Amino acid sequence: TAEKQTLGFQAEVKQLLQLMIHSLYSNKEIVLRELISNASDAADKLRFEAIADGSLYESDSELHIRIAYDKAARTLTISDNGIGMRREEVIQNIGTIARSGTKEFFKNLTGDQAKDANLIGQFGVGFYSSFILADKVTLITRRAGETEAVQWESSGEGDFTIETVEKAGRGTDVILHLREGEDEFLNDWKLKTIVRKYSDHITLPILMKKSEWKDGENGEGGQMVPTDEDETVNKASALWARSKNDISDEEYNEFYKHVSHDYENPLAYTHSRVEGKQEYISLLYVPGKAPFDLYDRDRRQGIKLYVKRVFIMEDAEKLMPQYLRFVRGVIDSADLPLNVSREILQDSRDVEAIKNGSVKKVLGLLEDLAETKPEDYAKFWNEFGRVLKEGPGEDFANKDKIAGLLRFASTHADTEEQNVSFKTYIERMKPEQEVIYYITADTFAAAKNSPHLEIFRKKGIEVLLMSDKVDEWMLGGLTEFQGKKLQSIAKGDLDLGKLEDDADKEAQKQVEEQAKDLVERIKTALGETVKEVKVTHRLTDSPACLVAGEHDLSGNLARILKAAGQ
Ligand code: ADP
Numbered sequence: 001t002a003e004k005q006t007l008g009f010q011a012e013v014k015q016l017l018q019l020m021i022h023s024l025y026s027n028k029e030i031v032l033r034e035l036i037s038n039a040s041d042a043a044d045k046l047r048f049e050a051i052a053d054g055s056l057y058e059s060d061s062e063l064h065i066r067i068a069y070d071k072a073a074r075t076l077t078i079s080d081n082g083i084g085m086r087r088e089e090v091i092q093n094i095g096t097i098a099r100s101g102t103k104e105f106f107k108n109l110t111g112d113q114a115k116d117a118n119l120i121g122q123f124g125v126g127f128y129s130s131f132i133l134a135d136k137v138t139l140i141t142r143r144a145g146e147t148e149a150v151q152w153e154s155s156g157e158g159d160f161t162i163e164t165v166e167k168a169g170r171g172t173d174v175i176l177h178l179r180e181g182e183d184e185f186l187n188d189w190k191l192k193t194i195v196r197k198y199s200d201h202i203t204l205p206i207l208m209k210k211s212e213w214k215d216g217e218n219g220e221g222g223q224m225v226p227t228d229e230d231e232t233v234n235k236a237s238a239l240w241a242r243s244k245n246d247i248s249d250e251e252y253n254e255f256y257k258h259v260s261h262d263y264e265n266p267l268a269y270t271h272s273r274v275e276g277k278q279e280y281i282s283l284l285y286v287p288g289k290a291p292f293d294l295y296d297r298d299r300r301q302g303i304k305l306y307v308k309r310v311f312i313m314e315d316a317e318k319l320m321p322q323y324l325r326f327v328r329g330v331i332d333s334a335d336l337p338l339n340v341s342r343e344i345l346q347d348s349r350d351v352e353a354i355k356n357g358s359v360k361k362v363l364g365l366l367e368d369l370a371e372t373k374p375e376d377y378a379k380f381w382n383e384f385g386r387v388l389k390e391g392p393g394e395d396f397a398n399k400d401k402i403a404g405l406l407r408f409a410s411t412h413a414d415t416e417e418q419n420v421s422f423k424t425y426i427e428r429m430k431p432e433q434e435v436i437y438y439i440t441a442d443t444f445a446a447a448k449n450s451p452h453l454e455i456f457r458k459k460g461i462e463v464l465l466m467s468d469k470v471d472e473w474m475l476g477g478l479t480e481f482q483g484k485k486l487q488s489i490a491k492g493d494l495d496l497g498k499l500e501d502d503a504d505k506e507a508q509k510q511v512e513e514q515a516k517d518l519v520e521r522i523k524t525a526l527g528e529t530v531k532e533v534k535v536t537h538r539l540t541d542s543p544a545c546l547v548a549g550e551h552d553l554s555g556n557l558a559r560i561l562k563a564a565g566q
């Protein structure tokens with residue numbers, strides 16, 4: 001297959017390219033960030049594969065990234081000696097988008113440039129961002145261990161060409177043929193500034209030629225010209241292994257963007273070095289925005305696992321429980337074997353210990369955020385609250401901690417905003433009140449307008465209004481908070497306990513007495529369709545309501561199960 005093939009981009013790629021060029025033209029610097037990030041990933045992959053097969057290094061084991069420019073040709077080249085790609089891999093990786101969440105992404109586009117730019121950023125522009133700067137991109141790559149190299153070329157319109165070429169060194173060169181007017185990127189100082197700003201945390205050395213001042217001749221101005229000597233532009237040490245005091249917020253943020261493929265800053269992070277029985281470093285981030293595929297089963301997981309600075313695998317789902325699947329970051333273990341596989345991870349006690357420690361860190365981070373930055377916590381809750389609600393059912397050991405982080409809507413404000421914690425609720429409880437009251441329904445409006453609430457509103461007792469799908473599941477795992485039972489107001493006999501005074505009880509008895517005949521007649525009329533007909537003190541305005549038995553499924557859960565075909 002030495003001949004040149006012309007292939008079409010997948011429709012989505014075409015669409016993405018168009019959008020990107022039009023909405024992200026003011027973010028030109030991210031092009032370098034993305035390409036350097038890819039080069040760094042490629043080096044990580046090579047290092048990992050080389051653990052099993054050292055010959056993949058060929059005779060070149062000093063991994064690095066190189067940035068070079070050619071003023072005359074108006075090209076900018078980003079090269080790596082990482083894993084490289086085979087022909088099929090190039091076609092697959094750089095001609096299609098096989099990511100989960102792609103459909104959602106395209107559905108969410110509005111046509112409003114600013115909004116879409118934001119969405120595209122969240123989706124991740126990756127390699128395609130090259131076309132923001134370039135009107136033609138040439139990629140030449142040779143997979144480690146292979147002899148054939150391939151050249152891919154495209155002007156980012158409808159198609160690309162691919163052909164077999166020669167390439168001595170392993171890895172990938174991406175050559176950007178700059179658009180008219182982008183000559184500022186053919187500048188030594190400009191490029192070095194961008195690299196330091198966005199890619200200082202990259203573990204590999206990013207090399208450029210040293211430049212020297214050369215005086216102008218014949219009265220012309222002088223300029224910086226490249227020499228033959230290499231210079232490492234970035235710090236090139238693993239950011240997470242550095243001391244906290246030496247890392248700026250900016251660096252933490254840029255590192256986050258690299259590991260998460262996010263485009264915006266994270267909401268919060270926790271960085272710690274654990275010593276003792278297990279030795280590891282964790283740098284974990286809470287993103288500012290939920291990804292498109294938060295609920296997608298094949299979504300990417302967030303944690304990158306390293307062993308002594310060597311990248312082992314992405315998506316190490318064993319390192320975070322499902323209910324914290326939004327967390328992104330790095331865990332670097334000093335104890336795990338380098339050849340650790342997914343199977344070993346499955347039932348390794350060391351991994352279990354690292355996971356438990358990391359979960360504690362994240363929960364602690366969230367507690368701290370809730371305490372010290374309530375506005376940020378509210379943002380977090382809006383994005384990820386529904387996921388966190390899966391926690392009590394999944395993580396028994398941390399149930400209380402998680403419960404403390406939960407937020408709900410309630411009759412106190414009567415708005416849909418979920419901002420009441422159990423703690424706040426308890427502080428507002430009536431002196432005689434013993435339990436936490438809640439109601440579940442399939443919409444907020446249904447919860448808020450439920451006739452079950454009438455007596456509570458009349459007596460000024462706060463009730464939590466739950467209408468997220470996950471709430472029933474959460475309540476299955478959570479029956480109390482700090483010794484206070486959670487009580488549905490729509491189930492069983494409503495015992496208001498000490499909240500009722502004797503006069504209430506007396507009045508209730510009288511009504512029951514008076515209504516005896518009526519109750520009997522209703523019972524006969526409804527027959528088998530109901531278990532029981534009772535006079536209730538639940539209602540103050542409505543004439544009747546449906547109540548589930550104490551041990552029956554709640555009406556809402558019954559509806560959910562029915563909808564799910566159970
Ligand atoms: P992402 O990095 O988020 O996967 P990109 O669009 O940046 O998305 O890259 C798409 C894919 O192309 C990568 O996942 C990788 O498989 C491949 N790729 C890109 N650049 C390189 C490179 N320099 N070396 C090897 N593979 C690369």
Ligand code: MG
Binds near residue numbers: 037127
């Ligand atoms: Mg990338």
